[in-house]
Amino acid sequence: MRSAAKRNSGPRVVRAKASRNIATLDPRVGDADKFLLPTYKRQPIVFSRGQGAYLFDATGKKYLDFLGGIAVNALGHAHPRIVRTIRREAARAIHLSNLFHNQYQGPLARKLAEWSGLDRVFFANSGTEAIDGALKLARLCSRAPGENPNAPARKHRILALENSFHGRTFGALSVTSTEKYRLPFAPALPGVEFVRFNDIADLEAKFDGTVSAVLLETIQGEGGIYPVSEDFWNNARALATQHGALLIADEIQCGLGRTGRYFAYQKFSSKPDVAVVAKPLAAGLPLGAILTSEAVASHISVGLHGTTFGGGPLVCATALAALETIEQQKLLANVRERGAELRAGLEKLAGKFDFIREIRGEGLMIGVELSREGGPFVTEALNRGLIINCTHDYTLRLLPPFIITRAQVREFLKLLEAVFHAVPRSAGAAVPQAHSNPAHAAHTAAGSQGLYLQTLTQKR
Numbered sequence: 001m002r003s004a005a006k007r008n009s010g011p012r013v014v015r016a017k018a019s020r021n022i023a024t025l026d027p028r029v030g031d032a033d034k035f036l037l038p039t040y041k042r043q044p045i046v047f048s049r050g051q052g053a054y055l056f057d058a059t060g061k062k063y064l065d066f067l068g069g070i071a072v073n074a075l076g077h078a079h080p081r082i083v084r085t086i087r088r089e090a091a092r093a094i095h096l097s098n099l100f101h102n103q104y105q106g107p108l109a110r111k112l113a114e115w116s117g118l119d120r121v122f123f124a125n126s127g128t129e130a131i132d133g134a135l136k137l138a139r140l141c142s143r144a145p146g147e148n149p150n151a152p153a154r155k156h157r158i159l160a161l162e163n164s165f166h167g168r169t170f171g172a173l174s175v176t177s178t179e180k181y182r183l184p185f186a187p188a189l190p191g192v193e194f195v196r197f198n199d200i201a202d203l204e205a206k207f208d209g210t211v212s213a214v215l216l217e218t219i220q221g222e223g224g225i226y227p228v229s230e231d232f233w234n235n236a237r238a239l240a241t242q243h244g245a246l247l248i249a250d251e252i253q254c255g256l257g258r259t260g261r262y263f264a265y266q267k268f269s270s271k272p273d274v275a276v277v278a279k280p281l282a283a284g285l286p287l288g289a290i291l292t293s294e295a296v297a298s299h300i301s302v303g304l305h306g307t308t309f310g311g312g313p314l315v316c317a318t319a320l321a322a323l324e325t326i327e328q329q330k331l332l333a334n335v336r337e338r339g340a341e342l343r344a345g346l347e348k349l350a351g352k353f354d355f356i357r358e359i360r361g362e363g364l365m366i367g368v369e370l371s372r373e374g375g376p377f378v379t380e381a382l383n384r385g386l387i388i389n390c391t392h393d394y395t396l397r398l399l400p401p402f403i404i405t406r407a408q409v410r411e412f413l414k415l416l417e418a419v420f421h422a423v424p425r426s427a428g429a430a431v432p433q434a435h436s437n438p439a440h441a442a443h444t445a446a447g448s449q450g451l452y453l454q455t456l457t458q459k460r
């Protein structure tokens with residue numbers, strides 16, 4: 001057995017013969033198998049570095065990264081400005097207590113307020129933590145003037161959507177509808193009810209004065225890239241206002257530029273009371289944020305919420321650099337233009353491969369729904385040096401970085417076409433007759449809602 005000192009002496013580049021599996025050669029994978037909690041089914045690849053839209057594994061093999069750390073690496077890997085900022089700030093002060101100001105938290109909050117049209121910001125460490133904070137805000141706002149602030153709130157119900165994913169801490173998990181994530185940890189937060197996706201009648205039936213918040217992903221990510229319809233959004237906005245509840249938009253996956261707008265809700269004419277962001281905010285460093293209106297913010301006071309790490313100088317400087325880069329490099333336009341090229345290319349592929357059922361999404365957040373399991377396509381893509389993901393068993397999820405070039409979109413489409421050709425028809429079970437995804441039926445019934453979406457009904 002290798003000594004601990006030797007094991008820790010830095011990455012040992014393993015030059016695997018092409019035919020051999022890196023996992024069987026790399027002792028670090030053995031350590032992971034032995035010492036990590038088995039919460040992930042990991043691909044047997046050890047990545048050692050990235051550059052722009054590419055990643056390189058420990059054997060030196062190059063991969064085009066169309067997953068971006070699940071919507072995190074919006075500026076790709078090793079972006080020079082991000083690297084410079086992290087180096088500079090690491091040599092100054094990585095962390096300072098929130099009992100003091102740092103140079104970057106205020107300016108970053110100002111930038112997020114400008115982007116979102118909201119007024120105030122709280123910095124957290126992750127998406128799930130920010131969702132929990134947003135739920136706490138809803139509780140605070142739900143008390144009527146004069147109501148005992150320490151007694152359980154009468155207005156305590158929270159409406160979330162079927163097919164939602166909001167995170168893994170107890171609050172966020174309680175509003176996540178997917179039962180395999182939630183039920184093993186029951187009982188969850190009380191008062192949560194799930195509304196059928198894009199079903200206005202169900203929303204109206206469940207809404208009354210006891211509801212403190214309605215929470216939705218503007219575009220469901222983990223659930224398979226399903227955009228909330230304009231009608232549903234408008235009704236949620238109106239009902240929340242009418243009943244004194246908060247409309248909370250989870251923009252953790254779809255926000256901060258991914259759709260070609262700063263926030264996905266900006267395609268609608270109204271704003272949420274609270275928006276939650278995380279993933280790409282600090283270009284790969286962990287940072288989440290709750291953004292809210294002055295009216296909501298007026299319910300919070302010193303000591304009611306907090307965090308040790310959230311909003312430290314290193315992460316905030318990096319986030320500020322990331323947002324400024326998105327502005328200065330005009331990356332929203334790139335997201336829209338490359339997204340349109342990607343869509344056009346995927347539509348062409350849909351004409352060639354009859355197992356492509358539907359293409360959904362906006363900008364660089366795209367789901368390609370198949371009539372067969374997506375797993376074998378993901379594996380074949382990896383073999384060919386392409387990183388994609390499959391969510392909800394049948395939907396290939398594409399989340400390339402905002403810096404993606406026209407040539408890289410072309411490279412992706414060529415690779416994907418080769419993958420589609422290479423996977424044998426016998427690989428992967430066909431989609432069951434009754435589709436298990438509750439968003440799907442509602443979404444298909446609602447039609448395209450003017451969004452980037454192509455339903456290939458003739459293929460079913």
Ligand SMILES: Cc1ncc(COP(=O)(O)O)c(C=O)c1O
Binds near residue numbers: 070128166250
């Ligand atoms: C829409 C959405 N909300 C919340 C979360 C949870 O974020 P985190 O993993 O940073 O806790 C995710 C993560 O995938 C997400 O996609």
